[in-house]
Each structure stands twice: as structure tokens, then as C-alpha cells.
Amino acid sequence: NAGVMQNPRHLVRRRGQEARLRCSPMKGHSHVYWYRQLPEEGLKFMVYLQKENIIDESGMPKERFSAEFPKEGPSILRIQQVVRGDSAAYFCASSPPGLAKGNEQYFGPGTRLTVT
Amino acid sequence: DQQVKQNSPSLSVQEGRISILNCDYTNSMFDYFLWYKKYPAEGPTFLISISSIKDKNEDGRFTVFLNKSAKHLSLHIVPSQPGDSAVYFCAATSNTGKLIFGQGTTLQVKP
Numbered sequence: 001n002a003g004v005m006q007n008p009r010h011l012v013r014r015r016g017q018e019a020r021l022r023c024s025p026m027k028g029h030s031h032v033y034w035y036r037q038l039p040e041e042g043l044k045f046m047v048y049l050q051k052e053n054i055i056d057e058s059g060m061p062k063e064r065f066s067a068e069f070p071k072e073g074p075s076i077l078r079i080q081q082v083v084r085g086d087s088a089a090y091f092c093a094s095s096p097p098g099l100a101k102g103n104e105q106y107f108g109p110g111t112r113l114t115v116t
Numbered sequence: 117d118q119q120v121k122q123n124s125p126s127l128s129v130q131e132g133r134i135s136i137l138n139c140d141y142t143n144s145m146f147d148y149f150l151w152y153k154k155y156p157a158e159g160p161t162f163l164i165s166i167s168s169i170k171d172k173n174e175d176g177r178f179t180v181f182l183n184k185s186a187k188h189l190s191l192h193i194v195p196s197q198p199g200d201s202a203v204y205f206c207a208a209t210s211n212t213g214k215l216i217f218g219q220g221t222t223l224q225v226k227p
Contacts, residue, residue: 004159031213042122042205042217043160056214091159095213105215107152107159 002027004094004108005074012114019079019086021111025094031055032075033105034067037089049075082115089113119143120208122218130226135193137221139206142187146208150215151180151191154203163204164191196225 005024013019025032030051035043048056049069060067064082069075079086089112093105121140129135137151147168152160166173166180166189173180179192193200206218 033213033215035215035217040219042120042219043207043215045214045216048213056212059214093159093215105162105213107161109157109159112157 004092004106006090006092006108006111008111009109010112010114012116013082014116015083016081019082019113019115021077021079021090021092021113023075023077023092023094023108025075025092026106028096029094029106030097031095032069033093033095034075034077035091035093037091037110039088043091046077079113082113084115087113087115118219119146120206120216120218122204122206122221124221125219126222126224128224128226129196131198132195135191135196135200135223135225137191137193137204137206137223139189139191139218140187141189141208143208143210143216144187145210146216147211148209149180149182149189150207150209151178152205152207152217153200154205154220160205193223196223198225198227201225 032049034046037043045059047060047067064080066078089110091110093107095104150165151163154160164175164178166182182189203220203222205220207215
């Protein structure tokens with residue numbers, strides 16, 4: 001029973017390049033959440049998705065960031081034209097179908113993005 | 117606006133003693149509160165939660181207390197063990213699925 005999988009674990013991009021972060025939820029989970037942790041800070045909510053739907057993207061920066069959770073395949077967080085300030089740890093969490101209570105969010109190990 | 121605050125960045129306790137981690141919140145719409153534990157280079161792991169209709173929840177060595185009037189919650193770990201050394205995050209939600217996290221408190225348990 002594999003947990004939430006994220007890849008890559010580490011990603012280095014030069015300024016201006018694109019970053020693609022992948023998240024495979026736990027088996028049977030249909031809700032995915034993305035959080036970002038900047039150095040010395042707590043996790044900040046970015047977006048909440050269900051299959052083929054964005055439910056809440058109130059934490060997503062207005063430009064350069066997008067997220068999807070297609071019918072088949074992993075959820076993707078895409079950052080276009082990365083800047084140094086995008087360097088952070090990006091965590092994905094998943095939860096089962098139905099109303100998501102906080103204790104049912106299971107986190108992946110994170111992707112550490114470094115922009116040089 | 118920091119809706120969930122952990123004002124102590126770090127805490128050090130002796131093995132066997134009690135660890136008390138504190139958390140304050142401002143949004144009265146929050147109805148569920150959680151504590152997560154995080155080791156370096158890993159994702160947060162759920163520890164314990166409490167609904168706003170309760171004032172205490174206990175699970176083994178971990179107890180969470182909620183004081184709604186003060187908008188304050190705390191996590192008690194008794195007895196503390198060296199393996200408890202980690203960063204502890206308090207989080208809150210208003211049943212939207214979205215978790216709002218505090219900044220974290222680094223707990224060090226000395227043998």
C-alpha cells in the first residue's frame with residue numbers, strides 16, 4: 001500500500017526555465033492538495049484538486065503557476081519561467097473521496113526545487 | 117495575515133519530561149485542528165487532531181487541548197522521548213479541505 005509519491009525529490013532549474021512537479025496520490029484517493037514551504041516557514045496552501053477539477057486555487061500565485069489532476073495519471077504542479085523566489089519545498093497531500101477532514105490528508109516526501 | 121501562530125520557534129526538554137507545544141489562531145470559523153510532526157527531508161506526518169466541539173483528545177503519549185474562548189490549543193507529549201525530536205506544526209481547517217499551518221516549533225528531547 002504505497003503512500004503519496006512525489007517526483008522528482010530534488011529539482012534544479014535555471015531562472016526562466018519551467019519546473020514540473022508530479023504527485024501520485026495514495027490508492028483510492030481522489031483529492032490532491034499542494035503546499036509550499038519556504039525556508040524557515042510553515043507550509044502554505046496552494047491548490048486543492050479533484051479529478052479533472054480545481055476546487056480551490058486561492059493560494060496559487062496569479063501568474064506562472066498552474067496545477068492539474070487529470071483523469072489518468074499524476075497531479076502536476078507546473079511553474080513557468082522560474083525565479084529564485086520559487087526555491088522551496090513543494091508538498092503534495094491526498095485524501096479519500098468524500099468530505100475531506102484534515103486528519104485524512106496524507107503527505108508525500110516533497111520536491112525540493114532550487115532555482116539557480 | 118497569520119491565522120495560525122506558533123510563537124515558540126524551539127523547545128528543549130529532558131527525556132521523560134513533559135513537552136508542551138502551543139498554538140494560537142485568529143479565525144473563529146476553524147472547526148478542526150491538527151498536529152503534524154516533520155523530520156528533515158520528509159513530508160509531515162499526522163499525529164493527532166481535535167474537533168472544535170471537544171476540549172481534549174488523547175492518543176497514547178499525545179494529548180491535544182483546545183481552549184476555544186482563548187483561541188488556543190496545545191500539544192502535550194508525556195513522557196518525551198529522543199525520537200520525538202522533530203518540527204511540530206499546528207494546523208487548522210474550516211472543513212474546506214484546506215489546511216492552514218503555523219510556522220512550526222522545533223522540539224529537541226535530550227537523553
